[in-house]
Amino acid sequence: MTDATLVKTPSQAREIWDQFRQHRGAMIGLGFLIFITLFVILGPYLWDLDPTKSDIRNKNMRPFYIGMMFGEKWGWNHPLGSDNLGRDVLANLMYGGRISLAVGWTAMLLSLIIGTLVGVLAGYFKRLDGPLMRFTDLVLSLPLLPLLLVMMLLFRDALRAAFGPELGIFLLIVTGIGITSWMNTARIVRGDVLTIKEREYVLAARSIGAPSRRIITRHLLPNVLSPIMVSATLGLATAIITESALSFLGLGFPSDFPTWGKLLFDSVDRMESFPERVIWPGLAISLTVLAVNYIGDGLRDALDPRIRGR
Known part of the structure; x- marks a missing residue:
C-alpha cells in the first residue's frame, strides 16, 4: 500500500466566504457598513457633544x-x-445614525420572522397554501407608504402616551415597516420549501413518522437560509429608506430626536443657503443603502451553488 497525501477540502462556510471575497462591490459595501456602524456606535463616545443642545x-x-x-x-x-x-451637525449625524440603523435592523428582523413563518407554513402545509398566499397577495397590493402614514396618524398618540415619545414612535415605526415588508420573503421561502419538501431525505423523514415540526426545523429551515439572508439585506435597505421617508415627511420621531431623515426634513428650508446640511444625511442614507445592496449581491452569488467555485 502506498502512502496517500491527505488533502483537506475547505468547508462550505469557507467556500462561501472565498466566493464572497471575490465580489469587489460586496467587500467595499461590507467595509462601509462596518465603518458606519462603528461611527454611530463609538462616535458619540469620542465626540461627546449633546446633539440636542x-x-x-x-x-x-x-x-x-x-x-x-x-x-x-x-x-x-x-x-x-x-x-x-x-446644534452640532456631526453629533446629530452620529445619534441619528444610531436610530436609523436600529430601526432598520429591528424592522428587518421582524419582517424576516413573519415572512419566513408564512412562507414555510404555506409551502409545507397544502391546506394553508391558498389562504396564506392570497393574504400575501392582498398585502402586496396595498400602497405601503400611504398605509404607513395612516398607521402613524392613528396609533402615534396612543403609543406615545403608553411608552413615551421616543420608545412609542420607535415601536410604531418598526412594527409598521415590519408588517408591510415581509411579503417578498414569504414568496421566496414558499417556493424553496415546495421544492425541498419533495426531496428524498424529507420524504424519508416523513416515512419514518418524523413530526412536521422536526422536519421543518431540521431539514427545511437550514436549506432556505440562503434566500433568507439575501432577503435580509434587501429588507435592511428598505427599512432604512422607509424610516427616512417617514421622518422626512414629519411623521417620525419627535423634533428634538435626530434621525437621518429628520435631519433632511429640518434642512430643506435652508437648503439653498446651507446645502451641506442636506448633503451629509443624504450621503449617509444613500451610501448605507448602496452598501447593503452590494452585500446582498455578494451573498446571492456566494450562496448560489451554481456560481460558487467558478
Missing part, C-alpha cells in the same frame, strides 16, 4: 472646509457646522 452664539456655522475656503464663520468645535439653533 442649542448654542445660539454659534448657530449657522459652516463646515471647516467651506469656512477655510470662503472665509465664512466656522470653528473646530463644530467641524461639520451647526444648524439654525446651534
